[in-house]
Amino acid sequence: RKEAAQRTMKLHPMWQQPIAVPGGHCQSPIDIVVRKSVFDSALKPLATDYDPETCQQIWNNGYSFLVEYDDSADKSTLKGGPLQDQFRLCQFHFHWGESNAWGSEHTVDRRLFPAELHLVHWNSDKYSLFEEAVSGDNGLAVIGVFLKVGKRHEGLQKLVDALPAIRHKGSVVEFTRFDPACLLPSNTEDYWTYHGSLTTPPLTESVTWIVMKQHIEVSHDQLAVFRSLLFTSAEEEVQKSMVNNFRVQQPLCGRTVRSSFT
Numbered sequence: 001r002k003e004a005a006q007r008t009m010k011l012h013p014m015w016q017q018p019i020a021v022p023g024g025h026c027q028s029p030i031d032i033v034v035r036k037s038v039f040d041s042a043l044k045p046l047a048t049d050y051d052p053e054t055c056q057q058i059w060n061n062g063y064s065f066l067v068e069y070d071d072s073a074d075k076s077t078l079k080g081g082p083l084q085d086q087f088r089l090c091q092f093h094f095h096w097g098e099s100n101a102w103g104s105e106h107t108v109d110r111r112l113f114p115a116e117l118h119l120v121h122w123n124s125d126k127y128s129l130f131e132e133a134v135s136g137d138n139g140l141a142v143i144g145v146f147l148k149v150g151k152r153h154e155g156l157q158k159l160v161d162a163l164p165a166i167r168h169k170g171s172v173v174e175f176t177r178f179d180p181a182c183l184l185p186s187n188t189e190d191y192w193t194y195h196g197s198l199t200t201p202p203l204t205e206s207v208t209w210i211v212m213k214q215h216i217e218v219s220h221d222q223l224a225v226f227r228s229l230l231f232t233s234a235e236e237e238v239q240k241s242m243v244n245n246f247r248v249q250q251p252l253c254g255r256t257v258r259s260s261f262t
């Protein structure tokens with residue numbers, strides 16, 4: 001009877017957890033239907049103020065790789081855009097495919113990109129720790145940036161060069177003086193924004209998503225190094241390539257996606 005129950009409840013291959021959160025009506029990612037987005041003239045340009053000195057480490061958490069920042073003070077911050085409060089950068093990470101044909105979490109008119117960058121921030125006006133903000137109202141703001149394959153991204157190369165040292169799940173290395181602003185597109189005025197969730201457990205619906213209209217370019221070889229990472233730790237006998245670490249698009253459930261541009 002347990003096996004039958006397991007079969008009927010769709011389990012995500014990665015987490016062995018239910019894909020849909022029971023009762024979740026604000027889940028992410030979504031497909032952004034451009035012609036259904038609503039222009040809002042009150043939406044301001046993003047105001048990022050990142051301090052590279054707060055960059056601390058890079059590590060493989062068995063699902064993606066994360067560059068973590070010291071968020072014990074308001075040193076690397078995000079304001080403006082659709083936000084009323086000040087948010088602190090705590091980490092950034094990526095999602096990508098096994099091929100350049102797919103890999104992003106959000107899509108634009110069903111268009112997939114080879115990868116997507118997420119810069120994760122928490123509301124330091126309302127909360128005192130990331131852990132509190134994760135499940136709090138208006139707790140998080142995540143900037144999503146699409147990656148396309150093209151010319152080499154010079155700023156990304158320092159990060160790419162650090163990846164072989166964290167091939168396995170659980171590995172951590174020191175990583176300092178990296179300015180995440182170099183990963184933002186030149187145009188930070190044009191974006192879509194909507195209310196959604198984390199795209200991995202705990203899947204909490206505390207996220208103001210800010211998805212940039214303009215993508216950044218990285219080279220095929222740089223993306224290939226992402227794919228050389230492993231989901232598995234050094235002890236596991238079967239090594240699995242870290243690819244396709246994205247969640248499928250979720251129902252919009254009547255939400256409105258606003259755009260900062262016409």
Ligand SMILES: NS(=O)(=O)c1ccc(S(=O)(=O)NCc2cccs2)s1
Nearest residue numbers: 063064093118120142197198199200
């Ligand atoms: N994809 S996303 O930005 O909606 C996040 C999901 C979970 C996040 S976490 O910061 O709580 N955990 C660290 C991470 C887990 C998986 C990738 S990063 S961020």
Ligand SMILES: [Zn+2]
Nearest residue numbers: 093095118199
């Ligand atoms: Zn993410």
